[in-house]
Amino acid sequence: MNKSKKERLFGDHFRQGLTEAEQALIEQVRELCREHIGPNAAAVAQEDRFSWDTFHLLARSGVLATAFPKKYGGSEARQVVRIRILEELGRTCSTAASMVTGADLSTRAIVAGASERLKEQLLPQLCTGKTQCAFALTEPGAGSDVRGIQTKVHKEGSRYVISGSKKFITRASTADWFVVIGRLTESDAKFVALIVPRDAPGLTISEDEPKLGWYGVPIASLELRDVAIANTHRLGEEGDGFNLAQDALLRARIGHAGMALGRAMGALEIASSYVVERQVSGKRLSEHQGVQWMLAEMVVQVEATRALLTLTAEKYDREAPDVALFASMVKLQATDLCMKVVTDALQLTGGRGFLKAFPLERFFRDAKLNQIGEGSSEVHKTIIGRDIVRRAVAAERHPCLKPGPLVDY
Template sequence: MPPVQAPPRLFGDHFLRQLLPDELGMLEKVRMLVRDVIGPKAAEVGRSDTFAWGNFHLLAREGVVATAFPRQYGGTDARQALRIRIIEELGRVCSASASIVTGTDLSSRAIVSGGSEEMKQRLVPQLCTGEVQVAFALTEPEAGSDVRGLRTTVRRDGDSYVVSGRKKFITRGTTADSFIVVARGADDPAVFIAVLVPRDAPGFSISSEVGKLGWFGVPISSLEFNDVAVPVSQRLGAEGDGFNLAQDALLRARIGHAAMALGRAIGAVEIAATYMSDRSLFGKALGEHQGAQWMLAEMITQIEGARALVAVAAEKYDRGDADVAIFASMAKLQATDLCMKVVVDALQLTGGRGYLQDFPLERFFRDAKLNQIGEGSSEVHKTVIGRDAVRRTRLAERNPCLRPGSLVDY
């Protein structure tokens, strides 16, 4: 018998035309996992804030985790054009599953970019298969988006580096085997150094998991380093490369956050639209009322616009464009703020049912907020984008409608 064709989707597949055949094959595999396993179990995963081991092992076993890593170490070196589609698919039903993919970039990118050949040969194949995990330790009690505000220090002591300080809001803190720690040089605070610290290093302690509002399945912890010594061979990149390694990891994670938020927004609209077809109000389906149609029209139109922006950011990353960081900020700002609005509106359309814990939108609502905060809050990205626009305006072509001279002379 020929395979059963899935019914058409509310949101079209027009963005898939840029994918290659093998990339389409991977995406179809993810869609099957979402339909058959991840979607049906999403409510169970979101019920308690313990690490989603089942989903992690599933995504590792099916090669999804490996998309983040180079082929020479066992990965598939997937383009961002594919990864945003994978993350969108997972985010459509389960934030924890989408975070496993985005978190792999954040937690492991510095090893790919700055690890020694010996370190990559030893660790990356195991990261691809999920045999080991790494966490990214950047945020501190008084420093997050402002990397230059870090207070944790690294000092050289013979053949070792000694790490002292604290980290906060660290995803995979209780499950990671090693931690990428970015800190200031103790002798020169202008120098940032990244080192890989094993979880069993003397003087290193990991707090219990910290309760949070939503995004269950990806718990967070705090870390403390009391003169933790690690060999110099565990440094990532050269001394002074820590800041750039952190920025590269954050760049990929920001594009991932945007794709995850879009997936959740798509899922919320799918659920709300289905409810509008099923629910009768004043003698006709809710979806036949103009007010509800207008809300649906705004949500779908804005999501498609944001999908286009995220796709552009992914293309720029794959090409290595110089302005990719600004487009990543724009994509994250637009997609995550939009997701929050869409989930609220979708919940409003579904009324009391949307507020029930048994209904998916309650979970979507709690999960949406973190995308606006993690990897740089919306306000931080507004500042980055606005500052860049002001800088470029001074060098940009002048609008032809203007006459010569200063505009204050009009």
């Protein structure tokens, strides 16, 4: 049997509603992972330098273009397709997956808020990978709390002047453009989104910051000191910066979930292959009930989370009003689960899992950032908990409860 046609541990049951073209795109990504991305993933993870080979491969194959409108050369893929692409990429290489989610995060505000002239100028180049953009939101004292941003933007005639600091900016060292979110000094409650070129006077980009994992997509800090930008480079109207940032983060949270879930699937596949080969106490490791129970728990949780991810993507595609809440749910569930599954998979592979030559060492280091980026797990627990409490006040009363205050029981 051809290797590419062998049955996989995790089936394609969540692809049943996709079109033939969408199915073909996922198969294309699967083949890229099989032939190029997977075999090269270990080498990419050796040093935290931008992986141009991976980036150009994703651009040539049209995978980057899935985030962009068809009018500007993209394929404008639905979220139900993008999550399956991110599963495939996350299963083999965090670098490749984060390049796809990063292209979406950094350009979403342009797609949603730029003037037609600006879109025509920027999007075709970004879509094909000829240029790159970075999303400059996070600051030393503000990240998930967008309202805590302190970067100042004030108006001077037909231009805006920006001053502030940005931190943890992915691909800052390679970006040609930056989407910068700041607070309007003339009206402190209003946020403004501006597109800033790399060579803008007053913009300083730091050296890349060393980090634990996710090699191949470096991060750096920005300093903006009286950076002047024409008002034609504003995204949306004055005051739209907050909503544009939230829209970008919403898509990024779904992307983080897809990437993390793919990594969990990959880790489980690797561990399963190992336990059916390794012998302990005269029999295969896979024959021990304790090992089978560990595998069973992981598989059930992964499949359940894939279902939640699919539901969330469907909600996004049909613009369901509660999609942001479900994005928080699946981001929390998938990223925490990934950390647990990768840890357990490494435990099953013993000393080999601890070796840099073995993929799980890389999976283990990469898994942590998914729990932190685009809102930590604790942030999303707070979002979900507050929503439950808010809705419980007006929710239908449970039929098993008798009338009257519950404290009277």
